[in-house]
Amino acid sequence: MSESLLTVESLVAGYHGSRVIDDVSFSVGPGEGLGVVGANGAGKSTLLRTISGLVAPASGRILLEGRDITRLSPDRIARAGVLHVPEGRRVFSGLTVHENLRTGTIAGAARAGSSADPYDAVLDLFPRLRERLNQQAQTMSGGEQQMLAIARALMGRPSVLLVDEPAMGLAPVVVKRVAEHLRTIREHWGVALVVAEQSANNVDGIVGGHQLLVDGRLREVDSGGSDRANLLAAYRAAGADVPTTARSGRALTDGKNE
Amino acid sequence: MQELLNGVAQGTVYALIAAGLVLIFGVVRVPHFAHGESVMVSGMMTCWAVTSLHLPVLLGAAVGVAASVGYGLFLCFAVYWPMRNHPEWNLLASSLGAVVITQTAAIAIWTSTPRVTPGGVSGSFEIGDAIIPWSWAVLAAISAAVIGATALLVSRTTAGVSMKAMAADAETAQLMGIPVRKNWAIAFAVGSALAGVAGSVYSTVFPVSTTLGLDVTFSALVVIILAGIGSVAHVLWGGVLLGVVEAVAGTVFPGGYQDSMVFLFMLVVLVARPNGLFGLERARD
Amino acid sequence: MTRFLPWAALVAGLGILGTGSPYLLTLAATSALAIMVAIALNVSMGLGGSVNLGVGVFYGCGAYGAALLNTKQGYSLGASLVVAVAIAVVVSLIVGPLLLRTRSLYFAISTLALNGIFVDIVASNDDLGGELGIPGITRPGPLPFFGEDGDPGSLRTMYLLICVALVAVLAVFAAIRGHRVGRTLEAIREDELLCQSLGYTTLGYRVFAFTVTAGLAAVAGVFYAFVIQYVNPGPFSFLTSSFQAFVIVAVGGAARTWGPILAGIVLVAGPSFLEFSATTNQYVYGGVLLAIVIFLPGGLAAGVDRLARGGAATTSSLRRTLARLKHTRESEGELS
Ligand SMILES: Nc1ncnc2c1ncn2[C@@H]1O[C@H](COP(=O)(O)OP(=O)(O)OP(=O)(O)O)[C@@H](O)[C@H]1O
Ligand SMILES: [Mg+2]
DSSP states (O other), rough: OSSSSEEEEEEEEEEEEEEEEEEEEEEETTHHHHHHHEESSHHHHHHHHHHTSSSOEEEEEEETTTTETSSSSSSHHHHHTEEEOTTTOOOTTTSSSHHHHHHHHHHTTSTTTTOOOOOHHHHHHHHHHTTTSSBBBGGHHHHHHHHHHHHHHHOOOSSSSEOOOOTTTTHHHHHHHHHHHHHHHHHHHEEEEEEEBBHHHHHHHHEEEEEEETTTTEEEOOOOOOHHHHHHHHHHHTTBBOOOOOBBBBOOOOOSSO | HHHHHHHHHHHHHHHHHHHHHHHHHHHHOOOTTTTTHHHHHHHHHHHHHHSSSOHHHHHHHHHHHHHHHHHHHHIIIIIGGGTSSSSSHHHHHHHHHHHHHHHHHHHHHHOOOOOOOOOOOOOEEEEETEEEEEEHHHHHHHHHHHHHHHHHHHSSHHHHHHHHHHOOOHHHHHTOEEEEEEEEHHHHHHHHHHHHHHHHHHHHSSOOTTTOHHHHHHHHHHHHHHOOOOOOTTHHHHHHHHHHHHHHHHHOOOSSSSHHHHHHHHHHHHSSSSSSSSSSHHHHH | OOOOOOHHHHHHHHHTTTOOOOOHHHHHHHHHHHHHHHHHHHIIIITTOOOOOOHHHHHHHHHHHHHHHHHHHHHOHHEEEEEEEHHHHHHHHHHHHHHSSSSHHHOOOOOOHHHHHHHHHHHHHHGGGGGEEOOOOOOOOOOOSEEEEEEEHHHHHHHHHHHHHHHHHHHHHHHHHHSSHHHHHHHHHHHHHHHHHOOOOOHHHHHHHHHHHHHHHHHHHHHHHHHHEEEGGGSSSSHHHHIHHHHHHHHHHHTTTTTTHHHHHHIIIHHHHTTTHHHHHOOOOHHHHHHHHHTTTTTHEEEEEHTTTTTTTTTHHHHHHHHHHHHHHHHHOOOO
């Protein structure tokens, strides 16, 4: 990787003594992607929540453009440019779509020298939301809420976007549309994208490479390899959905990640 | 008629106090039972500044409001913020502890004799056969104006929207970069300022005493529950409703039972709509 | 064996106080009653998780019931106890299901309102004594085996009976806490939705806890009427009764059997025996209350546990961390 935006070094995290994330390291640069794939309870959410400051890590470091953000509070991490689209979308109910988007601007406004207001660009990306600016967020469909959750985070001009299970509860066509949006955000907006999913299928088109999360450890899967059988076996071992359209992948680098 | 108008005037003050509590309770979810003490502190300080320092009433009111804001912020950061992860009833207990200490100190300083700040608006005018003192009208107008301004602040400014977001889902609000500590400070400062305005203006019209705090908090709670909706503006109607119900109860049962009427009214509302009396609360479910 | 140690200590302590002067006996008796009300509250607040700020209503039902029955009908202590407690239970069965439709802070506020109504009614109604209250309640005669010299109004007998009642009420609490019902209540407190989905009629359990609280508080009320021989609205207002009970439970440690006893000693009995001025008393009360809820969220009972276990302080703090994590987890509101 040429320049790294988000770097995670030997991260260990968990809850009252139990290790959920065990020595995880990776890094992503601008416009790059990382898929975190694992079954229920593998620790995907815990990994993302640790990066965004909601879970305090036991050890390890998290760097944003070389700056240590490990111990910052979640709101400061967001204002530094790491935005998290939480599992289950969690749009603010009782607030309109427009107000939801407005909450997103707070993170961006804090960073001096950021580019222009992303409002129009975000609504161009999600024209659906433009039609519904005054609707109460909680009355929207699941797919629309997912779009809103992503758009809300984009309003904060993220350099790193963490997305937790964007496909949850959505119809296949909608999953595809969300995936396209996320890819656009990564490729055209230059955002570093970390997407957690249970099924490798769903992240396949969004991010460049995947990693598997097995029992709290990341195992890297390079794209472009050839040993498909090994890849499938690794997915199965991790309890993840077996990708049906995955590109050929090479064997896992054994044991530790990176 | 006379009683009714008196009720309306009282009601707008209740509403003003309740609007402050809505901000504090709605946004940071602290059951701030010491809110009424802010009103008392402001009323007493205003009275003291005017009578002892011989300040003009407006400056005296400023002293009162400043004292109230200082008191609110002190409790916010000395008591509630360190306890933000404790269960709700623990916060409730601490706010009651603050009530006990504040009230004891206030009685020690100011005794418990009711007092009025001199130099308020005098004179009166007539509507039909009712005689309305100008001071009542001023009281009602200031209360309504301050509530309106606060409502605009919450609905129009980004800080206001971020407070609504915090009320709806504090964790996600943090993930959006909303500064939690700062919003606590804003909620307590603005909320206590409203209580402060209420206390200082009220003290120029009616006598205030060092022991009124908890009763004031109860009235504010009643208003919030009557208003039913978390929006600051609706509180105005809740307050007027309470003022009028009190006035009517006072004429129907001259020999007592006023409190019962008000509390019963509130109970009926509570039991009929048990979930989410604040719109803010409902947003969470 | 160590299980009986606190009980023995309690009985011994009460016994020692029982040898004191009439003044001391009155203080001890009223402190014991305040603690009894708090133990009653601990059923619905501690075990059930419903913060009831209206326990003074049932304390008052007991006291006023006993006062009226004794002065108007000539009922004895025993008969008043049965009838007045039954009245409180019936009242709680009527209002309980209504008020318990509300949750958390709204429940607290609605019970607070109930307390306001109760005090307003007894203060406004002349048949109930109005502001002046009801004087002239006759205490039961001295117990045959209990020395009566120098105790004309049989205050010592009343004290003895109150001690028995206190131990009995505490035993009832401990029994409920150890019983399946108590554990179910605690489960409901932690996650009502989950309990519902497991098929429990949670409202039934919550009404049960509310009623037990009402009944036990009424027991304390009956003894109040007979020991003080006079009832008026003041002692049953929110500030003096419900607030007091709530604070004792919070400071002692919710759901802990010995919490109310510890907190009652520190907050009520201690200051009144030390005879501070009223003002100092209030400062101490407020200060101790604040210090304990801020620095010892598990209450005094948890603090004593920690002392007893010496260095092994980690358990309760771990439990606290666990609870907090659980809380954040719950607030996520998602099923994964
Ligand atoms: N707040 C918490 N307290 C205690 N344990 C937790 C908490 N949150 C998660 N865990 C545990 O950590 C492990 C990892 O959970 P996590 O939510 O990170 O998994 P996940 O990969 O996101 O699963 P899913 O696909 O179901 O969302 C699980 O065993 C879970 O029980
Ligand atoms: Mg997850």
